[in-house]
Amino acid sequence: MGKIRVLTVDDSALMRQVLATLLSQDPDIEVVGAAPDPYIAREKIKALNPDVLTLDVEMPKMDGLTFLEKLMRAHPLPVVMVSSLTEAGCETTLRALELGAVDFITKPKIDMREGMEEVARDLIAKIKAAASAKVKRGVSGGEHETRPLARMSKSAMIKTTDTIIAIGSSTGGTEAVKDILVTLPPNTPPILITQHMPERFTRTWADRMNSLCRISVKEAEHGDSVLPGHALVAPGNYHMTLVRSGARYTVHLNQDPPVNRHRPSVDVMFDSVARYAGTNSVGVILTGMGGDGAKGLMGMKKAGAATIAQDEASCVVFGMPKEAIKLGCVDKVLALDDIADAMLGIVNG
Numbered sequence: 001m002g003k004i005r006v007l008t009v010d011d012s013a014l015m016r017q018v019l020a021t022l023l024s025q026d027p028d029i030e031v032v033g034a035a036p037d038p039y040i041a042r043e044k045i046k047a048l049n050p051d052v053l054t055l056d057v058e059m060p061k062m063d064g065l066t067f068l069e070k071l072m073r074a075h076p077l078p079v080v081m082v083s084s085l086t087e088a089g090c091e092t093t094l095r096a097l098e099l100g101a102v103d104f105i106t107k108p109k110i111d112m113r114e115g116m117e118e119v120a121r122d123l124i125a126k127i128k129a130a131a132s133a134k135v136k137r138g139v140s141g142g143e144h145e146t147r148p149l150a151r152m153s154k155s156a157m158i159k160t161t162d163t164i165i166a167i168g169s170s171t172g173g174t175e176a177v178k179d180i181l182v183t184l185p186p187n188t189p190p191i192l193i194t195q196h197m198p199e200r201f202t203r204t205w206a207d208r209m210n211s212l213c214r215i216s217v218k219e220a221e222h223g224d225s226v227l228p229g230h231a232l233v234a235p236g237n238y239h240m241t242l243v244r245s246g247a248r249y250t251v252h253l254n255q256d257p258p259v260n261r262h263r264p265s266v267d268v269m270f271d272s273v274a275r276y277a278g279t280n281s282v283g284v285i286l287t288g289m290g291g292d293g294a295k296g297l298m299g300m301k302k303a304g305a306a307t308i309a310q311d312e313a314s315c316v317v318f319g320m321p322k323e324a325i326k327l328g329c330v331d332k333v334l335a336l337d338d339i340a341d342a343m344l345g346i347v348n349g
Contacts, residue, residue, distance in 0.1 A: 003027075003028055003029060004028060004029045004030065004051050004052060004127060005032045005048070005050045005051045006031050006032065006050055006051065006127060007031075007032060007045065007050035007052075007053050008035070009034070009036075009037075009053060009055045009056060009059070010056040010082065011056060011060050013036070015056075019031070019082070019123070022116070022124070025124065026128075029124065029127060032050055033048050036060075037061045037062065038061060041053070042071075045071075052078045052131050053077050053079045053080070054081075054082055055079050055080070055096075055101070056107075057081055057082070057083050057089060057093060057096065064081070064092075064096070065095055065096060065099065068096055069099050069138060072138030076100070076135045076136065078131060078133050078135050079102060079130070080101065080103050080105060080127060081093055081096045081101045081103070083104050083106060084106070090201050093201065094201070094208060102133045102171060103129065103171050103172075105122055105123055105126055125289065126289075129171050130171075132317065133316045133317050134315070149183050149184075150185065150340035150341045163189040163282065163347045164191075164226065164249065164280065164282070165192070165282045165284065165347070166191075166284065166300070167180070167192070167284045168283075168284070168286065168288075168296070169196070169266075169285070169286035169287060169288050170196040170262075170288025170292065171287060171288050171289045171316055171317040172316025172317055173196070173286050173288055174205060175316075176315075176316070176336055177193060177195060177209070179336055180284075180336070180339055181213045181215065181231060182213055183340045184344075185214060186215060189228055189347050190227055190230055190231075190249070191215070192226070192231075192234075192242060194233075194268075194293075195233065196292070197236050198236045198237070199237045202233050206218050206219040206233040215230060216231070218231075218232060218233065219233050220232040222251070222252060222253045223250055223252070224250060224251050225249070226242065235253065237263055238255060239255070239256055239263055239264050239268040240252075240264055240268070240269055241254070241268060241269060242272040242275075243272070244276040244277070249276070249277075260291065260292040265292055266285070266292045266296060267292055267293055267294075267296035268296070269296065270283055270293060270297055270299060271296045273305070274299040274302070274303040275303070277303075277305070278304050278305065279303065279305060281300060282305060282347060283296075283297045283300040283301070284307075284308045285297055285320050285330075286310045286336075287310055287314075287315040287320070287321070287336075289320070293320050293323075294323035294324040294327050297309075297324045297329050297330070298327050298329035300329075301329040301330075301331075306331055306332075307329055307330050307331045307332070308330065308333075308342055308343065309324050309332070309333050310339065311333050314335045315336075321333070
């Protein structure tokens with residue numbers, strides 16, 4: 001394969017230069033062009049046929065979301081959003097992921113003196129993941145098709161009061177997790193979710209999931225009880241672990257060093273679920289780059305948990321599930337649309 005061809009779209013000439021400089025550090029990536037607005041970007045896409053697009057969330061002449069929506073309908077292309085960490089930016093970036101963007105990264109500060117090496121490493125990794133990602137053609141108006149509701153018998157909660165469902169995901173995971181959660185009934189067993197995402201984004205994302213689902217979804221706080229009908233999302237920059245005291249489950253948060261370069265880490269959550277829930281748990285690993293979660297899922301499997309991995313065809317990036325499958329710790333490899341029913345089928349015996 002040749003180099004990954006990248007087109008950067010940002011209204012700041014300096015930011016376009018910064019992105020080009022960071023990406024040029026990798027010999028497998030070539031920045032083939034840059035555009036200051038969506039209209040010029042459209043013409044350069046036609047002329048240069050890039051493999052990946054970086055896109056600012058606030059653009060002149062046409063806002064980034066409108067451009068992204070049009071692009072995904074007319075010419076689907078892997079897009080990595082470049083976002084500033086503001087509350088408005090959280091909403092905008094999450095909407096971009098709904099519209100089909102593969103991933104996002106915090107826009108580097110122009111005057112940044114430290115940490116630029118890490119920014120470059122993350123940006124390069126996301127570009128490489130995007131280059132191999134599966135991109136779906138967008139639908140009109142950015143609407144999502146209605147998914148049938150997953151089913152659980154009325155007696156299920158009597159049988160599965162202690163069951164914990166643990167879900168880990170990364171690139172492409174915000175939409176994959178949503179596709180599962182929106183189908184779940186109110187009496188679903190408790191769910192723990194670790195999605196690789198920065199601070200402040202996790203709360204906005206959890207609030208959005210809560211508005212769409214019949215179960216309660218919230219960003220976890222230290223000491224939160226783990227309850228049926230509730231899903232807790234690990235906050236950005238905090239590991240989330242399951243803790244048990246007698247018959248009561250709670251979650252603890254900590255800022256121990258990153259694991260697999262991630263905080264929160266899926267491995268950290270899975271390890272704690274293996275320790276405290278063991279056979280009374282279900283582990284689910286979804287789309288994402290890298291291998292975070294594979295060893296933790298192996299721990300859950302050895303502790304007697306049921307395990308599920310998303311299949312390659314339905315993954316945006318088949319990294320995390322692939323690593324878990326390679327370890328031999330996955331009971332079922334399923335398409336995304338089948339995972340919710342499978343989870344409930346397991347806890348329903």
